[in-house]
Amino acid sequence: MLRYWTAGESHGPALLALVDGFPAGLTVDAASIDAELVRRQGGYGRGGRQRIETDAVTFLSGLWRGVTLGSPLALQVINRDAKLERLEEVDRPRPGHADLPGAVKHLGGVRAVLERASARETAARVAAGALARQLLSVFGIEVAGWVTELGDVVLGGREGTLAELRQIRDSSAIYSLHPQRDAEVTELIDRVGKEGDTLGGVVEVRVDGLPIGLGTHAQWDRKLDGRLAQAVMAVQAIKGVEIGLGFAAARRRGSQVHDPIHYDETRRHQVDLGFTRPTNNAGGLEAGMTNGQPLVVRAAMKPISTLRKPLESVNLRTKHTEEAAYERSDVCAVSAASVIVEHVVAFEVAGALVDKFGGDSVEEMLARWELYHTLARSR
Numbered sequence: 001m002l003r004y005w006t007a008g009e010s011h012g013p014a015l016l017a018l019v020d021g022f023p024a025g026l027t028v029d030a031a032s033i034d035a036e037l038v039r040r041q042g043g044y045g046r047g048g049r050q051r052i053e054t055d056a057v058t059f060l061s062g063l064w065r066g067v068t069l070g071s072p073l074a075l076q077v078i079n080r081d082a083k084l085e086r087l088e089e090v091d092r093p094r095p096g097h098a099d100l101p102g103a104v105k106h107l108g109g110v111r112a113v114l115e116r117a118s119a120r121e122t123a124a125r126v127a128a129g130a131l132a133r134q135l136l137s138v139f140g141i142e143v144a145g146w147v148t149e150l151g152d153v154v155l156g157g158r159e160g161t162l163a164e165l166r167q168i169r170d171s172s173a174i175y176s177l178h179p180q181r182d183a184e185v186t187e188l189i190d191r192v193g194k195e196g197d198t199l200g201g202v203v204e205v206r207v208d209g210l211p212i213g214l215g216t217h218a219q220w221d222r223k224l225d226g227r228l229a230q231a232v233m234a235v236q237a238i239k240g241v242e243i244g245l246g247f248a249a250a251r252r253r254g255s256q257v258h259d260p261i262h263y264d265e266t267r268r269h270q271v272d273l274g275f276t277r278p279t280n281n282a283g284g285l286e287a288g289m290t291n292g293q294p295l296v297v298r299a300a301m302k303p304i305s306t307l308r309k310p311l312e313s314v315n316l317r318t319k320h321t322e323e324a325a326y327e328r329s330d331v332c333a334v335s336a337a338s339v340i341v342e343h344v345v346a347f348e349v350a351g352a353l354v355d356k357f358g359g360d361s362v363e364e365m366l367a368r369w370e371l372y373h374t375l376a377r378s379r
């Protein structure tokens with residue numbers, strides 16, 4: 001079973017990800033993990049903190065000469081803005097942040113809660129996911145994410161291979177697949193930022209090269225759709241998760257939702273084993289299992305809750321109405337969310353891959369992958 005936890009406060013010394021159950025024998029490319037960490041720091045609308053940090057991963061355990069040992073991996077991302085000991089308590093909780101429920105729940109202060117609830121923690125999740133995607137690529141499974149909506153601007157997706165789409169996305173200041181519309185969006189971010197407000201949006205992640213049969217229909221907590229939904233929903237500020245058509249499916253008839261099944265003998269050696277679909281409204285998942293089509297997951301991010309022009313709140317000491325606290329923050333972090341969702345999805349898919357093909361070594365997984373496909377083709 002592949003799993004991970006994170007630890008660390010936003011302004012503590014470092015963030016950590018502890019990855020357990022990762023197979024032995026993968027040569028890790030730390031530079032490409034760092035490239036994803038840098039991408040997470042980017043996107044138009046980010047605040048001053050990103051000019052301080054230069055995120056990079058250090059492996060504290062689990063590697064020998066750059067190759068995974070099959071033992072737990074501890075990944076560290078240093079915080080340059082490590083000033084937790086000098087930071088003051090916060091008395092005026094921000095609506096929408098963890099501040100109020102967290103302080104009441106722990107019978108303590110707001111600072112202790114906001115430091116851990118901060119989306120800075122997602123650097124550790126991206127590091128773990130970027131490691132997991134290296135395992136996926138050994139099997140030809142590729143993952144990419146982008147922004148499809150920002151505020152009320154609907155940008156949408158695009159057809160193409162993931163390599164083509166990644167190239168387009170990387171030329172966009174907001175990580176969308178329509179860079180020619182960047183100016184429209186960056187002007188919106190500037191305008192909203194000047195008003196002291198923030199913006200949310202929608203991100204989409206696609207996974208190509210998935211075999212049929214990751215996940216299961218047999219038990220609720222191992223259904224891959226459910227696991228993906230939990231991982232994505234647990235990203236800070238994510239308020240909705242869709243797979244394939246998602247909510248739009250509810251407004252169509254069955255004949256307009258389900259993807260007909262065809263057979264194309266020439267594709268027998270592809271991951272779909274020749275079972276093609278003219279559409280992919282299911283987003284690559286049926287009954288909690290991958291069906292050989294690309295996986296498509298979307299997530300809705302609410303606007304960041306730290307507002308430069310704050311909403312009403314209550315001073316927890318006096319109980320008087322006051323404006324919520326303002327601490328340096330971002331106007332918009334939807335681009336960063338596209339990177340984060342991409343990586344939490346990658347991790348869950350890698351977990352399902354380990355469940356199906358064994359988690360002791362990459363070599364054994366590859367052999368079992370071959371055996372499974374040979375057996376499945378022979379039916």
Ligand code: EPS
Nearest residue numbers: 047049050117118119120327328329330
């Ligand atoms: C965040 C508040 C800001 C963001 C932070 C998330 O941090 P700071 O108060 O240090 O400026 O920059 O995000 C990151 C630091 C990051 O790396 O993503 C919050 O309250 O959630």
